[in-house]
Amino acid sequence: xxxxxxxxxxxxxxxxxxxxxxxxxxxxxxxxxxxxxxxxxxxxxxxxxxxxxxxxxxxxxxxxxxxxxxxxxxxxxxxxxxxxxxxxxxxxxxxxxxxxxxxxxxxxxxxxxxxxxxxxxxxxxxxxxxxxxxxxxxxxxxxxxxxxxxxxxxxxxxxxxxxxxxxxxxxxxxxxxxxxxxxxxxxxxxxxxxxxxxxxxxxxxxxxxxxxxxxxxxxxxxxxxxxxxxxxxxxxxxxxxxxxxxxxxxxxxxxxxxxxxxxxxxxxxxxxxxxxxxxxxxxxxxxxxxxxxxxxxxxxxxxxxxxxxxxxxxxxxxxxxxxxxxxxxxxxxxxxxxxxxxxxxxxxxxxxxxxxxxxxxxxxxxxxxxxxxxxxxxxxxxxxx
Amino acid sequence: xxxxxxxxxxxxxxxxxxxxxxxxxxxxxxxxxxxxxxxxxxxxxxxxxxxxxxxxxxxxxxxxxxxxxxxxxxxxxxxxxxxxxxxxxxxxxxxxxxxxxxxxxxxxxxxxxxxxxxxxxxxxxxxxxxxxxxxxxxxxxxxxxxxxxxxxxxxxxxxxxxxxxxxxxxxxxxxxxxxxxxxxxxxxxxxxxxxxxxxxxxxxxxxxxxxxxxxxxxxxxxxxxxxxxxxxxxxxxxxxxxxxxxxxxxxxxxxxxxxxxxxxxxxxxxxxxxxxxxxxxx
Numbered sequence: 001x002x003x004x005x006x007x008x009x010x011x012x013x014x015x016x017x018x019x020x021x022x023x024x025x026x027x028x029x030x031x032x033x034x035x036x037x038x039x040x041x042x043x044x045x046x047x048x049x050x051x052x053x054x055x056x057x058x059x060x061x062x063x064x065x066x067x068x069x070x071x072x073x074x075x076x077x078x079x080x081x082x083x084x085x086x087x088x089x090x091x092x093x094x095x096x097x098x099x100x101x102x103x104x105x106x107x108x109x110x111x112x113x114x115x116x117x118x119x120x121x122x123x124x125x126x127x128x129x130x131x132x133x134x135x136x137x138x139x140x141x142x143x144x145x146x147x148x149x150x151x152x153x154x155x156x157x158x159x160x161x162x163x164x165x166x167x168x169x170x171x172x173x174x175x176x177x178x179x180x181x182x183x184x185x186x187x188x189x190x191x192x193x194x195x196x197x198x199x200x201x202x203x204x205x206x207x208x209x210x211x212x213x214x215x216x217x218x219x220x221x222x223x224x225x226x227x228x229x230x231x232x233x234x235x236x237x238x239x240x241x242x243x244x245x246x247x248x249x250x251x252x253x254x255x256x257x258x259x260x261x262x263x264x265x266x267x268x269x270x271x272x273x274x275x276x277x278x279x280x281x282x283x284x285x286x287x288x289x290x291x292x293x294x295x296x297x298x299x300x301x302x303x304x305x306x307x308x309x310x311x312x313x314x315x316x317x318x319x320x321x322x323x324x325x326x327x328x329x330x331x332x333x334x335x336x337x338x339x340x341x342x343x344x345x346x347x348x349x350x351x352x353x354x355x356x357x358x359x360x361x362x363x364x365x366x367x368x369x370x371x372x373x374x375x376x377x378x379x380x381x382x383x384x385x
Numbered sequence: 386x387x388x389x390x391x392x393x394x395x396x397x398x399x400x401x402x403x404x405x406x407x408x409x410x411x412x413x414x415x416x417x418x419x420x421x422x423x424x425x426x427x428x429x430x431x432x433x434x435x436x437x438x439x440x441x442x443x444x445x446x447x448x449x450x451x452x453x454x455x456x457x458x459x460x461x462x463x464x465x466x467x468x469x470x471x472x473x474x475x476x477x478x479x480x481x482x483x484x485x486x487x488x489x490x491x492x493x494x495x496x497x498x499x500x501x502x503x504x505x506x507x508x509x510x511x512x513x514x515x516x517x518x519x520x521x522x523x524x525x526x527x528x529x530x531x532x533x534x535x536x537x538x539x540x541x542x543x544x545x546x547x548x549x550x551x552x553x554x555x556x557x558x559x560x561x562x563x564x565x566x567x568x569x570x571x572x573x574x575x576x577x578x579x580x581x582x583x584x585x586x587x588x589x590x591x592x593x594x595x596x597x598x599x600x601x602x603x604x605x606x607x608x609x610x611x612x613x614x615x616x617x618x619x620x621x622x623x624x625x626x627x628x629x630x631x632x633x634x635x636x637x638x639x640x641x642x643x644x645x646x647x648x649x650x651x652x653x654x655x656x657x658x659x660x661x662x663x664x665x666x667x
Contacts (some may be wrong), residue, residue, distance in 0.1 A: 189616045191627055191631065241511075241512050241528075241532050241533045241534075242530030242531070242532070242533060243530065244534070244615070246533040246615045246616075247615060247616040248533075249612065260511065260513040261513060262511070262512055262513045371630075371631050371632060374631060375631050378617075378627060378631075382616035382617045383449075383617040383618075384617075
C-alpha cells in the first residue's frame with residue numbers, strides 16, 4: 001500500500017513537472033517571427049469582428065509593405081474589461097515585445113487606460129507615418145496624440161413610424177410621450193447594453209452641470225437622487241408583460257420588442273438599427289431620430305501599446321483605416337459612422353447614414369461611476385414592482 | 386525481473402490517470418479553492434471576513450434571488466420528474482405506432498442547441514409571438530404573459546430536462562424483466578399495486594439520480610433566464626453575471642461558493658443513493 005502511494009506521488013510529481021515545463025516552453029514562441037506581423041486586439045459585438053475581418057482581408061492583400069495583420073477578438077460581455085486588464089497586467093509585469101501591437105478602444109476609456117497603466121502606456125502617434133490623418137473630421141475625445149479614432153458610434157431614438165408619425169425632438173418631449181403612451185416604451189437594463197445605459201445616464205445627468213458627464217469624480221454621485229426619482233416616476237409607464245413592467249436584457253432585447261411592435265419607441269445604437277434594417281431583420285417602418293439634448297455617443301479609436309513589437313506596421317494599419325476604402329467597408333458592414341469627410345465616401349453607402357446629424361457626439365466618460373450608476377439602478381429601479 | 390515487471394504494472398495505471406488528474410486539479414480544484422479564499426476577502430479594507438456571506442443572507446435583493454432560484458429549480462425538478470415518469474411508463478408499457486414514434490422522437494430536443502431552442506421558444510410564447518398571432522387571426526388578442534417571468538423559464542427548463550429524465554427512467558424501467566411483471570400479474574397484482582409495490586421501488590434510485598442531475602444543471606442556469614427573464618428578481622446565475630460585470634469580484638466569489646454548496650448538497654444525495662445501491666447488491 002505504502003509503495004503504491006509512493007509510486008503514485010512520484011508519477012504525479014514527474015507529470016506535473018512535465019506539464020510546467022511544457023507551459024514554460026510556450027512563452028518563448030511569438031518573438032522570432034518577422035516584423036511583418038501585426039496583431040490587432042479588439043472587442044465588442046460580432047459585427048465589429050466581421051468588420052475587422054473584412055478590413056484585414058483587404059489590407060493584407062493590398063498594403064505595399066507586405067504587413068500581415070492578425071485579429072485577436074474578445075467578444076463583448078465582461079470581455080472588454082478583459083482587454084484593459086490584459087494590457088494593464090502586461091504593462092505592470094514590465095513585458096516588452098509582446099503581440100499587443102495595436103488595440104481598439106472606446107475613445108473615452110483612454111484616460112482609464114492611462115490612469116491605471118501610466119502615461120507611457122501608448123506610443124505617441126507619429127503623424128508622418130499616418131498621412132491620412134489630415135482627412136480626419138473628428139478628434140479623439142481625449143488624447144488625440146495617443147489614439148486615432150476610426151469610427152463613430154451613438155445612441156439614438158428608434159421608433160415605429162407607423163404608430164409614431166412625429167417623433168419627439170427633445171428629451172422633454174420624449175419623456176412626455178412615454179407618459180402619454182403607457183407601455184409603449186422600453187429600455188434595456190443598463191448593465192446589459194450601452195443603449196439602456198445611455199438612457200439612464202442621460203436621464204440622470206440632463207439636469208446636472210454639463211461637465212458632470214465627463215467627470216469620474218465621486219462627488220457627482222450625491223447629485224443623482226433627482227435623476228433616480230425621475231426614473232422611478234417613469235417606471236409604471238414602461239413596457240409591461242404578464243402584468244408587470246419589464247426591462248429587457250441586452251441592446252437586442254429592446255430592438256426585438258420594437259421589431260415585434262410590442263413597443264413603439266426605444267433607445268438603440270444607430271449602427272445596430274441601420275444594419276438590421278438593411279439586412280431586413282427589422283421592418284422598414286423602424287426609423288431613427290435624434291433628440292436634444294442627445295443620447296450619448298463617442299468615437300472608437302486605435303492605439304499602439306508601448307510594449308508591442310511592430311509599431312511601424314501598426315501605424316500603417318491605422319493609416320489604412322482612415323482611407324475611403326476602409327471607411328466604406330466599415331460603413332457597409334456595420335453602419336459605422338465615418339470619421340472622414342462624407343463626400344469622399346461611396347455616395348450609395350453614404351446614403352445609409354444620411355438620416356444622422358453628427359456635428360458632435362455627446363460624450364459620456366464618467367468612468368468607474370458608470371458601474372456605480374448601473375448598480376444603483378439594479379437596486380432601486382430594477383427591483384421596482 | 387518479476388519484481389520489476391510488478392512495479393511497472395503497478396505504476397502504469399497511475400501514469401494513465403495522472404494527466405486527467407492533474408488537469409482536474411489545475412482547472413477545477415485550484416480555481417474552486419481560489420474562489421473560496423477570495424470570497425472571504427474584503428477588498429476595500431484588505432482584510433478577511435464573513436461580510437459577503439452576511440450580505441448574501443440578509444440583503445433583501447440577495448434573499449429574493451435565492452428564493453426565486455430555489456422556487457424555479459424545485460418546480461422544474463418536480464414537474465420534469467412527473468412528466469418524464471409518465472412518459473417513460475407510457476413508452477415502456479404501451480405497444481402502438483404512437484408510442485414507437487414518440488420513443489423515436491422524444492430525445493430530439495437534446496440535439497437542438499440550447500440558444501436556438503430558447504430563441505425558438507421566445508418566438509412562440511412572447512406577447513407578440515406565434516400564439517398571439519394565431520389568436521389574432523381568429524380575432525382574439527391573447528397575450529400569453531409567459532415572457533419575462535418564471536413561467537417561461539420553467540417551460541423552457543421542461544423542454545431541456547424532460548427528455549433527459551425520460552431517458553434515464555426509460556433505462557430503469559427497461560431493466561425490470563417482463564417476466565417479473567407477468568408473474569406479479571399472475572398472482573393477482575393490479576396495475577396500481579404493481580406500480581406502487583414493484584415498479585416505483587425498483588426505479589426510485591433512478592428517480593433520485595435524475596432529480597439530482599436536473600437540480601444541479603438548473604441551479605446555475607444562465608442562458609434561459611438571461612434571454613427570458615426580467616431584471617428582478619434574478620436567478621443566481623444572472624445575479625453572478627451582474628455582480629461580475631459590476632466588478633464586485635469578491636461578492637461574486639461568495640455567490641459562486643453558495644451555488645457550489647447547493648450543488649454539493651445535491652451531489653451528496655447522488656452519492657448516497659449510489660452507495661446504498663451497492664449495499665443492496667451485497
